[in-house]
Amino acid sequence: MKKLIYSPVFLLFVLFLFGANTIIAQEDDTKEHFKEIEGKVIDAETNNDLIFADIVLENSNISTVSNSDGHFTLKIPKTYADGHIAISYLGYEKIVLPISDFEKHLKVKLKPVNTTLDVVQILTTPKKAEAVVLNCLSKKSSLYSNENTLMTAFYRETIKKRRKNASLSEAVVQIHKQPYNNVKSDYIELVKARKTTNYKRLDTIALKLQGGPFSNLYTDMIKYPEYIFTPETMPMYDFNFDKSTKINERIIYVINFKQKADITTPLFYGKLFIDAETYALTNAVYSLNVTNKVLSSEMFVRKKPRKADVYPIETAYRVNYRTKDGKWHYAYSNISLTFKVDWEGKLFNSTYTLNSEMAVTDWEIAESKLAKNRSQVLRPTTILTEKASGFSDPRFWGAYNIIEPEKSIQSAIKKIQKQLKRT
Known part of the structure; x- marks a missing residue:
């Protein structure tokens, strides 16, 4: 005890x-070898922010989580520029998107699953x-x-x-x-x-x-x-x-x-x-x-x-x-x-x-x-x-x-x- x-x-x-x-x-200014993507994860039905969603670069161990506002950024080695991002959250359907979809700040909508x-x-x-x-x-x-x-x-x-x-x-x-x-x-x-x-x-x-x-x-x-x-x-x-x-x-x-x-x-x-x-x-x-x-x-x-x-x-x-x-x-x-x-x-x-x-x-x-x-x-x-x-x-x-x-x-x-x- x-x-x-x-x-x-x-x-x-x-x-x-x-x-x-x-x-x-001070601001971070190193971008030579990495592509940085950003987005926000929300509930597709309520538009509520989804906090601590998993954001993972497929076929790698590179990952991050969304913050308390639902936002995330992920730095990706340029060798993975043609890859895909998997976004998942407990109680919601997993979604996989190509990195090219993140050319601008992307709002990712996850749908609740039938349990x-x-x-x-x-x-x-x-x-x-x-x-x-x-x-x-x-x-x-x-x-x-x-x-x-x-x-x-x-x-x-x-x-x-x-x-x-x-x-x-x-x-x-x-x-x-x-x-x-x-x-x-x-x-x-x-x-x-x-x-x-x-x-x-x-x-x-x-x-x-x-x-x-x-x-x-x-x-x-x-x-x-x-x-x-x-x-x-x-x-x-x-x-x-x-x-x-x-x-x-x-x-x-x-x-x-x-x-x-x-x-x-x-x-x-x-x-x-x-x-x-x-x-x-x-x-x-x-x-x-x-x-x-x-x-x-x-x-x-x-x-x-x-x-x-x-x-x-x-x-x-x-x-x-x-x-x-x-x-x-x-x-x-x-x-x-x-x-x-x-x-x-x-x-x-x-x-x-x-x-x-x-x-x-x-x-x-x-x-x-x-x-x-x-x-x-x-x-x-x-x-x-x-x-x-x-x-x-x-x-x-x-x-x-x-x-x-x-x-x-x-x-x-x-x-x-x-x-x-x-x-």
Whole structure:
């Protein structure tokens, strides 16, 4: 239980701010060897944005996801200029489009799929949801990659005070993903990091997320089930079936889970999306029960001002997997943590939201060896903002895929630049 409660997924530092400099963002200008396409993914019936849709260059491992506005960009090596882009989203029909369709910003409309089960599917549906989850967790050796994999990934952290962005950190990392059938932990090598911060919006506090990319990597509950489902915690949950859905023409079981009413330790609740044929986990969306302020604060806050009470009021986690050649692998995860800061003697409190996301943008089977630059290997205790050195070396970023920033992040960077020019 202790490993669950104090897992690195939840490590957070709340520190005093003693002073810092704001860095100007620069534009990426490297386009020599890549073609960049962009678009927006929406529901064909409602025109609502589809967030976290998968965008994959066919016959390659190059990919990205749509952002919180449904937008995406994808840098494609010019050798793939005649290729196709596959766009998929849970509960919608997959669509494949030629790259030539993206000469201009393209609005991609996905149609919801019919999820009505036929008689055979109804008869073969398991009776106990918990049994499906246990079966899913037991498949790590057969359904997930058992080879050393080198993954290139894009990672982003943002901090908002109320609804306004105050800090942005981004990094390209290489994940040395260990085989799923062994107990070795993955390690992460930092390739490049950059940041920009408007500390005036943070007032007298600087929030720092400890763990950085590791926090997102540990949401891979197939590789790291000890952070959510263990033999000790499984009996503490209730599981039940929700309405099934589809992805890429495959039936997906949707299983709800939450802690039992008599359990007081903060545990999780949410949904698991499990392939009905193979029992592979395709997606998971979940949150932590933070109704107990004292216990949940102990799980997150490692340091804070003496005259402030800091506690989480909302958490949200998401992990997505992709499949290729019959093997599944970690593809994307998102973490959102919202905190209240109550100062002694002050009438009003402050609300801060920390969001981190990481997307695997390319990968390859690799030999088992240590990173070339050992000094760039991150630790689970790393604070990324202390590794980043401003929005510098813009040419470097041109060769890497990123998650398109949402409009509010883009506007925040522009406002910081304007403030600097005025001063």
